[in-house]
Amino acid sequence: MTSPVLYHVADGVATITLNRPDVLNALNADLMRALREAVEQAAADEAVRAVLLTGNGRGFCAGADLADRAAGSGGALADSGTLLRERYHPIILALRGMAKPVVSAVNGVAAGAGMSLALAADVVLAARGASFLQAFSKIGLVPDAGSTYFLPRYAGEMRARALAILADKISADEAHRIGLVWQVHEDAALHEEAGKLARRLAQSPTFAYGLIKQALNESLDNDLPAQLELEATLQSRASRSEDFREGVAAFLEKRPPAFKGR
Incomplete structure (x- = not known):
């Protein structure tokens, strides 16, 4: 079948x-x-x-x-x-x-x-x-x-x-x-x-994509102060990711980044 x-x-x-x-x-x-x-x-x-x-x-x-x-x-x-x-x-x-x-x-x-x-x-x-x-x-x-x-x-x-x-x-x-x-x-x-x-x-920073989806999904019900706080919370998580460290390193070293999605 x-x-x-x-x-x-x-x-x-x-x-x-x-x-x-x-x-x-x-x-x-x-x-x-x-x-x-x-x-x-x-x-x-x-x-x-x-x-x-x-x-x-x-x-x-x-x-x-x-x-x-x-x-x-x-x-x-x-x-x-x-x-x-x-x-x-x-x-x-x-x-x-x-x-x-x-x-x-x-x-x-x-x-x-x-x-x-x-x-x-x-x-x-x-x-x-x-x-x-x-x-x-x-x-x-x-x-x-x-x-x-x-x-x-x-x-x-x-x-x-x-x-x-x-x-x-x-x-x-x-x-x-x-x-x-x-x-x-x-x-x-x-x-x-x-x-x-x-x-x-x-091949992109998919860890950040997941956080972006969360931010956009919740924005539809949040007021501005709540959304600003959510952005700050999610940005803290993003800035601790391997993808963020790789993105910064690749930018400074003038090379393509190799993101891992974590």
Whole structure:
């Protein structure tokens, strides 16, 4: 049986590939279980210093597999809240919380929870032919898996409301224009460019990246004094790291640094 998620480590990068191409990598129980295992494995592996998340075939992820949900519950759709808490939330929280940079390479459609999954990465790249769709309201649902958190913070509240309520598909270029995507690449070049970026991150001061993620995550709920104190606390930790000592030494010696991620 073909694995619904492919996992490969090379050059310090764990590449996690959604692998149900015949259904545009729609999220069923097996894929979600395998994806959670892959994300947790990448987070725990000291040899992994960056993560690249992408999809196999024509799509990144078409969102929840509604046919799978109906078939698994005798024809009646299972409670969505329970599925979210058990399957989706642990993955989104793990991607945001792991002390390693995560890149998503959106190679085709990213719809519904598939769009949420893409936005959970730290850096989002997209193929020019990719598209993004908050499909939830089309079937009478509320955006989930983090979309109502990510959208207003990345694109602004007015755009978030329009994307969520109207559920119009937008192109990769439009997603880039409104702040949902960092870079757009030609379709044939996406995976090469995403791999290049992930390898660059894996050779960088990844200990500091973990602290940066923590600072940015907490900034969304902190007032300015609290955030200033958090910055000071995290900077104390960063300044005691091997990476900081190596960075300073390399600067003074006028040579490329060799960061170890610690």
